[in-house]
Amino acid sequence: MITIGKSVVSKNLKLYLREYAPKHHWHIQESGQVADTFKSLTQIIRSSPRDFLDQFGAIVSGSQFESQKRENFSRLWQAEEHRVQRGINAYFSKTELSEFHLVREVLTKLPANVPLHLANSMAVRYANFIGLDNQHNGVSIFCNRGTSGIDGCTSTAVGHALSTDDLTFLITGDMAFFYDRNAFWHNYKLSNLRIVILNNHGGAIFKMIDGPGNVTEADEYFITNQKLTARSLAQEFDFDYLKLDSLKKAKNLLKDFMEADGRTKILEVETTSALAKKTIDEFKEHIRKSHEA
Numbered sequence: 001m002i003t004i005g006k007s008v009v010s011k012n013l014k015l016y017l018r019e020y021a022p023k024h025h026w027h028i029q030e031s032g033q034v035a036d037t038f039k040s041l042t043q044i045i046r047s048s049p050r051d052f053l054d055q056f057g058a059i060v061s062g063s064q065f066e067s068q069k070r071e072n073f074s075r076l077w078q079a080e081e082h083r084v085q086r087g088i089n090a091y092f093s094k095t096e097l098s099e100f101h102l103v104r105e106v107l108t109k110l111p112a113n114v115p116l117h118l119a120n121s122m123a124v125r126y127a128n129f130i131g132l133d134n135q136h137n138g139v140s141i142f143c144n145r146g147t148s149g150i151d152g153c154t155s156t157a158v159g160h161a162l163s164t165d166d167l168t169f170l171i172t173g174d175m176a177f178f179y180d181r182n183a184f185w186h187n188y189k190l191s192n193l194r195i196v197i198l199n200n201h202g203g204a205i206f207k208m209i210d211g212p213g214n215v216t217e218a219d220e221y222f223i224t225n226q227k228l229t230a231r232s233l234a235q236e237f238d239f240d241y242l243k244l245d246s247l248k249k250a251k252n253l254l255k256d257f258m259e260a261d262g263r264t265k266i267l268e269v270e271t272t273s274a275l276a277k278k279t280i281d282e283f284k285e286h287i288r289k290s291h292e293a
Contacts, residue, residue: 001025002056004049007037009128009145014038028052087290088130091283097247098279099198102269103171104130105250106196109258111167113138117157119172120149121205122276123198127171129283150176154195155183161193167260168192174199178228184237190264194257197230197268204273223273230268239264 001022008014014037021040028045045052060066092104103126110116110132116139118124124143132139142160144153154177157170170193177197184190202223219225234241240263242253257267 001038001040003027003038004029007035007145009124009143083291084287087287090290091286095247097245097269097271099200099269099271099276100126100129100279100283101247102196102198102244102250102267103127105254106169106171106267107132107136109254110136110139110169111258112136114166115140115142115160115164115168117141117153117160117168117170117172118143119153119170119176120144121203122173122200123171123176125205125280126198150179152180152183153177154180157195158183158190158193161190162188165192167194167258169194169196171196172198173204174201174226174228175203175224177230178226181233184233191262192260193264195230195264195266197266198271198276199229199268200271200273200276201226201228202273204276229270230266234266237264239266241265242267244269 001017001024003025004027017038018040021038024042025038025040026043026045027034027041028047028049030046030048034041034044060070092101099122103123107127107130112135116127118127118141120143124145127141142156144151144156150173153172154170157168161168172195174197177195202219202225204223215222229243231241231243233239242257242265244250244253244267253267257265
């Protein structure tokens, strides 16, 4: 196994690679400390990823047998990827409103070469499940994972928007968004900032993960139920506020949301933490069944 960059978002993938450990695990990194994320690290190669892959590719391509194995593996990988993508497309063909569906709609309609900020914790998970297709190769993704992951998600996106003329997107949950509302307390225009808020009125992730999700006190101590929407905040800061309450409205709302007309825009969908959990559980089961079929 050859790894580049930092850790992966998916806990399931981490656990899988730890359980089925490779015989050799090379990590490519020019400098700095390297975390043994998958508990199988055998060698750290101090090189830029481009230089390493150029040399590695030249060595592997020198053998016809190795080349044939590589081509076969690539075809198998692509076949599996297409299979999973068909399952994902089939799932989202259902005409029901959820925050998961909104994230997919936004991702598929992103302009080229824009920065995309993903807040902790469901926003980055949803985006990781959906992914970006080839037409979005120029999209740069920024996210904050780990302890206290909601800290500064909005402020970071605001700072990025102030540093560029490009449309800058933030997909965030209600807890991360309201926690960092002072990100807008300044005198600068944010005419290129676009914010998608997945408002399930609490920390939905705490209904899904082992530990907090299994205790009776979860609603009181972990989920932090709240009744706010972003409408008043948008009014306070003179932002355009768009509310998605039906999938039939999605096309027109997203067209308005994506338009570069010099206005800061917030697009919000209201759901519940219970619905968020139900949606993600159904998605995982659908993908599992479609892959086994």
